[in-house]
Amino acid sequence: MTTTSATPVALVDYDDAVRRYDPVLGIEVHVELGTRTKMFCSAEQSFGADPNTQTTPVSLGLPGALPVVNGTAVEYAIRIGLALNCQIAESCRFARKNYFYPDVPKNFQTSQYDEPIAFDGWLDVELEDGTVHRVEIERAHMEEDAGKNTHVGGAAGRIHGAEYSLVDYNRAGVPLVEIVTRPITGAGERAPEVARAYVQALRDIFRVLDVSEARMERGNVRADVNVSLRPTADSPLGTRTETKNVNSFRSVERAVRYEISRQAGLLDAGDTVVQETRHFHEDDGSTSPGRVKSDAEDYRYFPEPDLVPVAPSRAWVEEIRATLPELPQARRRRLHDEWGFADAEMRDVVNAGALDLIEATIAAGASPAAARKWWMGELARRAKQSEVELAALAITPAQIGELQSLVDSGRINDKIARQVLDGVLAGEGDPEQVVVARGLEVVSDDGALLAAIDEALAAQPDVVEKVRGGNQGPVGAIIGAVMKATKGQADAKRVRELVLERIAG
Amino acid sequence: MSTISRDEVARVAALARIDLSPEEVDRFAGELDVIVESIARVREVATPDVPATSHPLPMTNVFREDVPTPALPVADVLAAAPDAEDGRFAVPQILGEE
Numbered sequence: 001m002t003t004t005s006a007t008p009v010a011l012v013d014y015d016d017a018v019r020r021y022d023p024v025l026g027i028e029v030h031v032e033l034g035t036r037t038k039m040f041c042s043a044e045q046s047f048g049a050d051p052n053t054q055t056t057p058v059s060l061g062l063p064g065a066l067p068v069v070n071g072t073a074v075e076y077a078i079r080i081g082l083a084l085n086c087q088i089a090e091s092c093r094f095a096r097k098n099y100f101y102p103d104v105p106k107n108f109q110t111s112q113y114d115e116p117i118a119f120d121g122w123l124d125v126e127l128e129d130g131t132v133h134r135v136e137i138e139r140a141h142m143e144e145d146a147g148k149n150t151h152v153g154g155a156a157g158r159i160h161g162a163e164y165s166l167v168d169y170n171r172a173g174v175p176l177v178e179i180v181t182r183p184i185t186g187a188g189e190r191a192p193e194v195a196r197a198y199v200q201a202l203r204d205i206f207r208v209l210d211v212s213e214a215r216m217e218r219g220n221v222r223a224d225v226n227v228s229l230r231p232t233a234d235s236p237l238g239t240r241t242e243t244k245n246v247n248s249f250r251s252v253e254r255a256v257r258y259e260i261s262r263q264a265g266l267l268d269a270g271d272t273v274v275q276e277t278r279h280f281h282e283d284d285g286s287t288s289p290g291r292v293k294s295d296a297e298d299y300r301y302f303p304e305p306d307l308v309p310v311a312p313s314r315a316w317v318e319e320i321r322a323t324l325p326e327l328p329q330a331r332r333r334r335l336h337d338e339w340g341f342a343d344a345e346m347r348d349v350v351n352a353g354a355l356d357l358i359e360a361t362i363a364a365g366a367s368p369a370a371a372r373k374w375w376m377g378e379l380a381r382r383a384k385q386s387e388v389e390l391a392a393l394a395i396t397p398a399q400i401g402e403l404q405s406l407v408d409s410g411r412i413n414d415k416i417a418r419q420v421l422d423g424v425l426a427g428e429g430d431p432e433q434v435v436v437a438r439g440l441e442v443v444s445d446d447g448a449l450l451a452a453i454d455e456a457l458a459a460q461p462d463v464v465e466k467v468r469g470g471n472q473g474p475v476g477a478i479i480g481a482v483m484k485a486t487k488g489q490a491d492a493k494r495v496r497e498l499v500l501e502r503i504a505g
Numbered sequence: 506m507s508t509i510s511r512d513e514v515a516r517v518a519a520l521a522r523i524d525l526s527p528e529e530v531d532r533f534a535g536e537l538d539v540i541v542e543s544i545a546r547v548r549e550v551a552t553p554d555v556p557a558t559s560h561p562l563p564m565t566n567v568f569r570e571d572v573p574t575p576a577l578p579v580a581d582v583l584a585a586a587p588d589a590e591d592g593r594f595a596v597p598q599i600l601g602e603e
Contacts, residue, residue: 035571044573051592052582056574060582071568093559100522102596149599152590166593169582298520303559311565 009265014257017264018189022233025184025195025256026226026240027135029202030176032145032219033076034212038173039144040067040110040307047218051168059173061106066306069094073175074117074310076211077142078320080177081118083205083327084137091311092117094142094304102167103147111178113301116141117310123205125197126329128351130343133194136182147172177211183237191227191260196253199223203249204328216248223252227259229267238263239273243287246280254285262287335359339368345376352380354390357397364401370408374400378421395424403431415488416440442491446498449482449490453499456481467503475499509537 038045041058057065081088095113121137148171153163179202187194203221206214214220228240241263243255263273277290326334335355336346339362349355354375361371375390379400383390403420406412412420412435423434435441456478457464463474475496482495514534518525525533579592588595 037569037571037573042569042572042574043576050579052579052594053592054576055582056577060577060585062585068567068569070571072571074568091565098520102594102599150593151599163598165596165599166590167596168593300517300520305560308560308562308564308567 009262009269009271011258011261012264012268014261015189017229017260018191021229021231021260021264021267022185022188022235023191023256023260024228024230024237024240025181025187025191027181027184027195027198027252028224028226029179029199030145030222030224031080031179031202031206031212031214032221033073033175033177034210034220035070035072035076035175037070039070039073039142039175040173041065043173045170045174049170051166052170054170055172059105060169061104067110067304069307069310070175073142074312075320076175076209077117077140077177078312078317079209079211079324080179080206081121081140082317082321082324083209084118084121084123084140084179086118086121086137086140088312088317089115089117089119089310090314091115091309093309094307095301096304097143097299097301099299101146102165103149103169103172105147105169105172109143109146110304110307111143112141117312123198123201124329125194125201126332127190127193127197128347130347131190133184133187133190133197135184135194135198138180138182140177140179143176143178145171145174145176185233192253192256195225195256196249199252200249201328208325208328208331210325219247222247225252225255225259227256227263228273229260229263238267239275241273241276241278241287243278243280244290251280251282251285255280255287258285258287339372341368341372345372348376352376352390354380357390360397361400361404364398366401366404370404371397371400374404378418382421382425393425394427395421399424399430406431406435410491411435411441413442413488413491416442440489442489446494449486449495449498450502452482452485452490453478453495453502455485457499457502464503467500472500475503508541509534 035045037043038054038056038059041056043054043056043059045054058067078088092112092115094110095115096108097111097113098108100107116139118140119138121140123135123137125133125135127133147167147169150166150168151164152166181198184191184194184198199221203214203216206212206221212220223246225243225246226240227243228238230236230238241259243259246252246255259278266273274289278287279290280287332346332350332355336343339346339358341349349358349372352375354372357375358368358371361375362368366374379390379393379395383393386393403417403424406420407414407417419438419440420431420434423429423438424431428434428437459481460477463477466474478499479492479495482499483490483492511530511534514530514537515525518530518533583589583592583594586594
């Protein structure tokens with residue numbers, strides 16, 4: 001097949017490339033909706049079912065089968081549109097996008113073409129350092145997913161060299177919303193970060209809206225990334241490439257970076273960028289040409305005759321708008337205010353994925369400062385040690401709340417709390433249970449403390465003399481001895497009081 | 506004057522994966538011309554107060570509840586497959602896409 005840009009080009013160093021060229025992005029994100037059934041038929045859809053166990057004549061494209069729109073999918077699409085500050089169409093229709101591929105059994109994909117359900121929106125995307133970049137949304141439209149091909153006989157399931165392919169139609173007809181941006185300009189050297197943050201922000205929004213599980217590793221969210229370069233921000237747009245199916249946040253960033261370096265190499269050499277579809281390679285972060293777009297890009301769209309228009313009433317749209325949950329960015333800002341963290345502290349919390357954990361820990365009774373101290377300190381350290389996400393630690397926000405209340409009530413001290421943490425993480429139960437089972441409670445029984453204090457005083461008569469002589473400095477030696485004798489389980493403040501009373505008495 | 510050229514017929518036939526002989530291309534160019542001209546007459550009666558429509562029925566918002574119904578049994582699904590393996594349709598090598 002034609003691979004007009006197969007000649008290897010010298011990649012330009014990224015920093016050099018963005019100094020001399022202005023990158024422009026366009027991102028198409030597909031999200032699989034978490035409805036129970038498919039877009040146009042009542043076949044159940046769920047991840048991991050046995051092949052071809054979730055089909056109907058509609059999703060198999062059998063002759064005479066007629067589609068009916070899933071009303072919940074339309075509602076989800078409107079929710080997404082509203083969350084992205086879009087207009088919702090007064091009336092819109094479906095269209096057939098005609099092409100031949102074994103995973104599209106009807107030989108067309110039912111999509112929307114000239115009349116998307118949502119259009120003209122925007123999303124403010126926050127980068128890790130707090131910089132906000134506005135991404136304009138051209139449209140969000142409804143369509144259906146394709147089946148899944150598995151290529152047999154080639155290396156590692158790739159098409160190239162495959163002898164034949166196996167097709168599973170469970171995914172054929174799963175509702176999708178495709179969100180298309182306007183050209184994203186002005187990001188400059190931060191274009192890869194903006195691309196990543198945008199896709200990540202969308203994923204967070206899908207989850208909060210409860211329209212999709214939005215699990216990247218399952219392909220619930222897939223991005224196609226368009227990149228072009230131009231000499232300056234005033235120049236006309238350059239020729240773009242579209243890197244398809246980039247399926248992790250990190251890959252989105254890498255794919256943009258690679259294309260910028262590659263296209264800069266072509267332009268430097270006086271070559272032209274070919275408008276084409278490219279594939280991203282996870283192993284080395286490179287892209288390689290797929291089909292040349294101008295060849296095949298004639299989908300002969302026409303209005304779907306088997307479906308009537310979708311005309312969401314304004315009352316319905318407003319009802320959906322009124323029930324939209326608080327969106328991630330607004331929530332972050334609210335929590336930032338409520339918790340009173342410094343900007344940098346809040347960013348660290350967000351970047352560490354600790355926002356939900358800290359919120360839940362506060363709900364369990366801890367102060368914001370204490371909740372942050374646990375998750376960003378001791379727990380972050382342990383998560384890093386065992387190379388897992390914070391949320392994957394074997395401890396819940398409720399348990400941290402309980403642990404902190406044990407500290408606050410003086411039943412254990414900070415140092416002992418870490419031992420309790422060990423116990424909880426080791427599966428010994430809730431903090432209270434660990435304290436009891438390990439016998440870690442602060443020795444608050446004055447009798448037990450006094451015995452230890454008397455012992456320490458008897459062992460260090462010189463200290464007693466000095467304190468009686470008005471020098472309280474050396475009293476620390478007595479406290480230290482008592483803490484040692486009680487294995488750290490005494491309340492040091494109480495010990496000090498008792499020691500002073502004893503010496504005075 | 507014909508509005509549908511031979512080239513156009515050949516191009517659309519190729520997109521639709523229909524193998525036409527040169528004689529068929531000639532014939533369909535003529536026939537499609539007649540169809541297009543007939544439809545063009547609609548324009549003569551269309552006035553600005555007749556909105557464009559893609560659908561003859563005065564209906565919108567025909568929705569289904571999001572409730573699953575039983576799927577087709579796999580054996581029935583694969584009965585129509587020329588070839589199957591591991592519960593899936595086996596199809597010839599896919600060319601030209603990657």
